[in-house]
Amino acid sequence: MQQIPDVIRQIPLNYYVFFSAALFCIGVTGVLTRRNAIIIFMSVELMLNAVNLLLAAFSSYKADPAGQIFVFFIMAVAAAEVAVGLAIIVMIYRNIQTIDTGILNKLKW
Amino acid sequence: MYIALLICISLVLANVVIGVYSERKIAAFMQDRLGPMEVGKFGFLQIFADLFKLLQKEDIVPALADRKLFLAAPCLIFIAIFAGFAVLPLGPSEYLQGAKVEIGVFYLLAIVSIDIIGILMAGWASNNKYSLYGAMRSVAQIVSYEIPLGLSVVCVVIICQSLDLQEISFQQGIFSPEENYLFGIKALGIDVTQVGGIFTWNVIRMPFFFFLYIVFFIATLAESNRAPFDIPEAESELVGGFHTEYSGMRWGLVFLSEYGMMLLVSFLGAILFWGSWNTPFPNIGFVRLADWTSGNSGTWVGIAWGVFWLFLKAYMGVFLQMWVRWTYPRLRVDQLMYLTWKVLTPISIIFIFLSSIWRLLMI
Amino acid sequence: MLNIILIAFCILTVGSALWVLWTKNVLHAAFALLLTFLGVAALYVMAGADFLGITQILVYVGGILVLLIFGIMLTNQAGNKEGGKNMILTENLNRFWGILIAGGFFGLLFYTFTQAGFQEVEQQHFGEISNHSSTIQITGIQLMTDYVLPFEIVGVLLMIALVGASFLASKNE
Numbered sequence: 001m002q003q004i005p006d007v008i009r010q011i012p013l014n015y016y017v018f019f020s021a022a023l024f025c026i027g028v029t030g031v032l033t034r035r036n037a038i039i040i041f042m043s044v045e046l047m048l049n050a051v052n053l054l055l056a057a058f059s060s061y062k063a064d065p066a067g068q069i070f071v072f073f074i075m076a077v078a079a080a081e082v083a084v085g086l087a088i089i090v091m092i093y094r095n096i097q098t099i100d101t102g103i104l105n106k107l108k109w
Numbered sequence: 110m111y112i113a114l115l116i117c118i119s120l121v122l123a124n125v126v127i128g129v130y131s132e133r134k135i136a137a138f139m140q141d142r143l144g145p146m147e148v149g150k151f152g153f154l155q156i157f158a159d160l161f162k163l164l165q166k167e168d169i170v171p172a173l174a175d176r177k178l179f180l181a182a183p184c185l186i187f188i189a190i191f192a193g194f195a196v197l198p199l200g201p202s203e204y205l206q207g208a209k210v211e212i213g214v215f216y217l218l219a220i221v222s223i224d225i226i227g228i229l230m231a232g233w234a235s236n237n238k239y240s241l242y243g244a245m246r247s248v249a250q251i252v253s254y255e256i257p258l259g260l261s262v263v264c265v266v267i268i269c270q271s272l273d274l275q276e277i278s279f280q281q282g283i284f285s286p287e288e289n290y291l292f293g294i295k296a297l298g299i300d301v302t303q304v305g306g307i308f309t310w311n312v313i314r315m316p317f318f319f320f321l322y323i324v325f326f327i328a329t330l331a332e333s334n335r336a337p338f339d340i341p342e343a344e345s346e347l348v349g350g351f352h353t354e355y356s357g358m359r360w361g362l363v364f365l366s367e368y369g370m371m372l373l374v375s376f377l378g379a380i381l382f383w384g385s386w387n388t389p390f391p392n393i394g395f396v397r398l399a400d401w402t403s404g405n406s407g408t409w410v411g412i413a414w415g416v417f418w419l420f421l422k423a424y425m426g427v428f429l430q431m432w433v434r435w436t437y438p439r440l441r442v443d444q445l446m447y448l449t450w451k452v453l454t455p456i457s458i459i460f461i462f463l464s465s466i467w468r469l470l471m472i
Numbered sequence: 473m474l475n476i477i478l479i480a481f482c483i484l485t486v487g488s489a490l491w492v493l494w495t496k497n498v499l500h501a502a503f504a505l506l507l508t509f510l511g512v513a514a515l516y517v518m519a520g521a522d523f524l525g526i527t528q529i530l531v532y533v534g535g536i537l538v539l540l541i542f543g544i545m546l547t548n549q550a551g552n553k554e555g556g557k558n559m560i561l562t563e564n565l566n567r568f569w570g571i572l573i574a575g576g577f578f579g580l581l582f583y584t585f586t587q588a589g590f591q592e593v594e595q596q597h598f599g600e601i602s603n604h605s606s607t608i609q610i611t612g613i614q615l616m617t618d619y620v621l622p623f624e625i626v627g628v629l630l631m632i633a634l635v636g637a638s639f640l641a642s643k644n645e
Contacts, residue, residue, distance in 0.1 A: 042502070222530065
């Protein structure tokens with residue numbers, strides 16, 4: 001059984017940093033280019049995941065558990081956000097029969 | 110690690126053979142008939158005949174199904190269930206536990222929940238209203254019953270102060286690293302660490318755990334979609350539920366995971382409540398029943414006894430599940446939801462309160 | 473060895489995230505998201521945060537993803553069925569600008585991170601990391617002592633979200 005220090009000593013922190021940056025940018029692209037509101041939601045989750053992972057990695061490498069606890073709270077808030085957000089999307093669908101953001105922009109009038 | 114992997118694979122495969130045969134025989138016994146009798150002596154070979162038939166069946170994919178998801182779903186269900194076996198200690202040896210992790214039981218509860226996604230995938234990809242209904246019901250049921258299941262596991266964790274299933278196992282017998290008192294109450298002053306046997310099991314360390322086990326058992330029945338909670342695949346309403354469209358080996362995989370889940374939750378129940386791989390017989394004076402039936406820790410004899418007791422207890426659990434199946438009628442959907450949200454969840458929250466107080470008495 | 477495993481998980485995660493990005497079928501996107509979440513969970517474990525890895529599976533796969541799939545099924549546009557197949561399709565828009573902005577952003581991040589020199593953070597603190605195989609104990613103690621107020625507030629927040637969501641989605645006004 002390998003202990004945590006043995007494992008993270010072998011992996012450069014930069015891997016996590018660049019991976020998280022890539023995942024975050026995929027999330028950004030998703031939010032900017034997709035038309036389905038639920039897929040936009042998924043992309044937001046991807047961005048949150050990227051940030052969470054980076055926080056956890058930094059907290060491990062810095063031997064400070066505060067980062068991991070912060071991630072725990074972010075996860076709880078993300079769960080709440082998804083519950084409310086999906087309820088809103090379902091409500092929108094019930095009223096205008098679509099969740100296509102190309103049509104949803106009529107909200108601004 | 111690899112030894113445990115091999116054992117678990119063969120166990121899951123053998124379990125479906127044992128499970129199907131004993132299920133049919135038990136059903137037959139309870140309905141006062143004979144069950145399979147034609148193939149082999151007492152129908153022993155019936156299951157192999159069935160398997161042979163299953164293997165040579167065509168693997169049909171409906172024309173309008175979502176092909177990729179349809180093919181992947183049974184594999185995902187099986188992987189989810191099989192991954193749960195990784196943390197089970199099958200005996201008092203480090204070679205008999207796939208991964209020795211400190212968060213064992215938490216991991217088990219989490220990984221088994223991937224099962225839901227597989228079921229949803231299967232139900233949706235089949236493009237069939239019965240499959241979709243079955244999947245929806247199944248998911249609603251599993252998600253709801255995860256709450257009493259998780260809470261009842263938390264009670265045990267409070268008493269044992271560990272998430273590692275092997276550590277929980279060690280605490281419940283004569284090899285315990287800490288001292289055990291009768292009913293867990295230190296003030297009584299009766300040290301039963303050397304008595305062992307049933308007196309150090311969790312159900313005796315915290316006597317209310319017997320009632321908690323009933324909650325746990327009902328929740329696990331619902332988790333593994335067994336009768337009386339088999340509305341997801343209720344034959345009379347939904348043909349076959351989420352696996353209506355599956356045939357051949359893919360259906361076999363779904364079946365394998367169902368029996369694997371039964372075995373997994375029985376193991377979990379035995380480990381958490383019924384003393385894991387520890388012997389039920391106590392040492393009474395010079396009659397060292399516990400020592401005789403557990404061997405020495407770490408030796409081959411000791412490991413063999415441990416494996417024997419754990420498997421006996423787990424299969425008692427499987428028998429109990431089959432017994433319940435042929436005793437109670439199926440619940441309606443609203444009754445099902447009533448049971449989990451208004452009965453089991455409050456009860457398990459009360460048990461968390463009780464367990465916390467009991468833990469204070471134990472130290 | 474560990475590096476290879478890590479890179480394999482990174483490729484799995486980024487690959488399935490790209491699948492979420494490109495696929496036209498919304499349900500396929502949801503199931504690709506499953507792979508992404510599992511990959512991120514594995515990376516948590518490799519980063520020495522095993523508790524978070526399991527929580528990731530429990531919260532994201534067991535909770536959020538199921539909710540998302542239910543959301544997709546509830547908002548199924550009936551006009552989308554082609555020849556009886558149950559595919560929910562969607563389109564992309566602003567592809568050029570979206571990818572340009574995100575790519576530019578990635579370049580900026582990449583440049584910043586290469587300049588930042590995290591190597592020093594890496595080398596300094598190894599001595600302080602306790603020799604545990606799990607972070608669960610320290611996380612639990614911290615949650616119940618230093619962070620007990622946020623912990624309680626998150627419970628209240630989840631409660632409010634639950635009530636709010638069921639109120640929003642209920643049929644009667």
